[in-house]
Amino acid sequence: MDAHDTASPPLSRTPLHALHLARGGKMVPFAGYDMPVQYPMGVLKEHLHTRASAGLFDVSHMGQIALRPKSGKVEDAAIALERLVPQDIVAVPQGRQRYAQFTNAAGGILDDLMVANFGDHLFLVVNAACKTEDEALLRKELSGDCVIEVLADRALLALQGPKAAEVLTRLGADVAQMRFMDAGPRKVMGLDCFVSRSGYTGEDGFEISVPTADAEAFANALLADAAVAPIGLGARDSLRLEAGLCLYGHDIDTTTTPVEGDLVWSIQKSRRNGGARAGGFPGATAILAQIDNGVARKRVGLKPEGRAPVRDGAALYVDAEAREAIGSVTSGGFGPSLNGPIAMGYLPISHGAAGTRVFAEVRGQRLPLTVTTLPFVPHSYQR
Template sequence: MNKLNRTALYDLHRSLGAKSIPFAGYEMPVNYPLGIMKEHLYCRKSAGLFDVSHMGQLIIRSATQSMQSIATELEKLLPIDILGLGEDRQRYGFLPNRQGGIIDDLMISNRGDHFFVVINASRKEIDFKYFKENISKEIDVELISTRSLIAIQGPKSEKILSSQIGELSSLNYLDVKNFTYNGEILWVSRSGYTGQDGFEISIPNSLCEVFCKSILEQKGIEPIGLGARDTLRLECGLCLYGQDLNETITPIEAGLKWAIQKVRRTGGEREGGFTGQEKILAQIDTPPSFKREAFFPDGKAPLRSGTKLFSDDSGKNEIGLITSGSYSPTLERPISMGYLNYTKFKVGDPIFGELRTKFFPIKRTKLPFVPTSFKRN
């Protein structure tokens, strides 16, 4: 059995009474003594501190090429507008394979003299290798290990973080800026994975515990584990790689067409030119029959990832699969996301989820389950 990695906050997690689990090769806190349900609700009404240092952080730069040249190279790999990404701005994107499936989803920032990319923990070695092998040799790709990544999320996150690093009110959603703390540089973005206002902070490993202890001394913030992070993102309809996204699911099937700017679509100024363009652009023009949907299961039992969906209560006509499901603390009911195959299902047909050989009725609904509350410009 491989030894699990630990983040720079491992000792702090233990001192806070965290229950830890293996996750993407790391020993990570799933919850603290408050418990998943109360952590979730606390973050929704106040603020939560998350350790997300297991995620990968990439620096993409060049000693010989301009940022425009780097962006042009990156647009061969990602179907998003990188040339139009302003300095100190961030954008959601994904790496498609040749069949249009998703190698990983990510956040990319233009930092003026380099691009900063945050990638999923389970995919960071895969992504690092993919970038290295598929980008110009004049461009350097570095997977950094000297910095941690933490998130502060919730309606009181701005006030709490401002008390430590200075005024943040001018920082809009998906803005990125450097701040100083104890003589070290923090890379701060107004973003996150809970559907709420919040921030992600890249910070030197050596400073991370001191900084987090100081944050947790403020009124109105609690440490939050991966359990509540999962229910928070699910309520707002955000995808989890490895469950809702994988190398066989395209961005269009996943409902992520919005993330492909018009300039990269058919008829756009820089249409196509990226890996997987044939299938992705074709699906934009002709919507696929396999699509991500939102569901309200009847009853109190959550229908979780792997639950098969049928159009009958005897399991004869399989029409889809649940990829994420949990109890929603905000709505006080079970919620699920998954995929329906519309070649086997018609709108109006009944839907049943199979749980322990029983079949439970499900209703389709719309995403997000809970409205997002990002700070828009």
């Protein structure tokens, strides 16, 4: 057996670190944090529990940033942020959030994020591995218009699954009327929380920002509900892969544009050519040309025909003999809800249509896969 080397540099801890240990979490380094990859329940059961009931995820390693307009008008923060993302931020109403990407001059993706309009400021949630660079980018580019405040004194929890809403309601939270992507400050258990109806599993659910000092008590109150189990990073990854959601650094990165990443849906018409505020973000020329003229390759879903998982990095070929790879797998593993292997990767448009058969090289063998529409498991968002 391969012994997994866990020689570890000093790792940061989230406010729920002691809770993870107390619950038997198997800890691994992730984005500079000591995080639970699974609990004694195990990845398979944690995954299935989330789809059937409710799972609690610690995502406190992610960055939470308040973008406060110096003018006092939230539109000014939105207009400023539109210099860094291809999304229409001005049109996000108070109490709503939107998925976005920071892009670079070549049109590549620096990070993906959520942007919420909290009435007097914007609230951003960014990836753990990118948060230092994101903060530096915001300070460099937006400091003239905005005060950038990193909210280091808050934990972030995700409660995901069909029973998430009833669990929060049992705790007295007024969330029943929230729709998918509603977001704003809300009292939960008397605490000053930020609650959004969103997540990274494809299920209905909520992401809840809570003051660090109250995080453990809040998590324990959720876990006291019989419907809720703690879920580690292992199941978080298999859930988001079944939901066809991108993992930054794998499915999207600085070498992929939002168009290649099949994220055109996230770029509103107002920012495209002919729109009211077309362009004006890094890489706009390249990205808008790709929207108008098409791309050479794109992200697709891939279903291996056999039982063997096809993992991140596997080269993709047109047939069992071809010498030249035409693409590669960017995420791959086992989908517990489908009881079989699933993957995502990049393929030329010529081979990217659903139903196309391609081959992946795994341990010297060519294994057949079929290009598949995403998601693998239908989303259950409460729209």
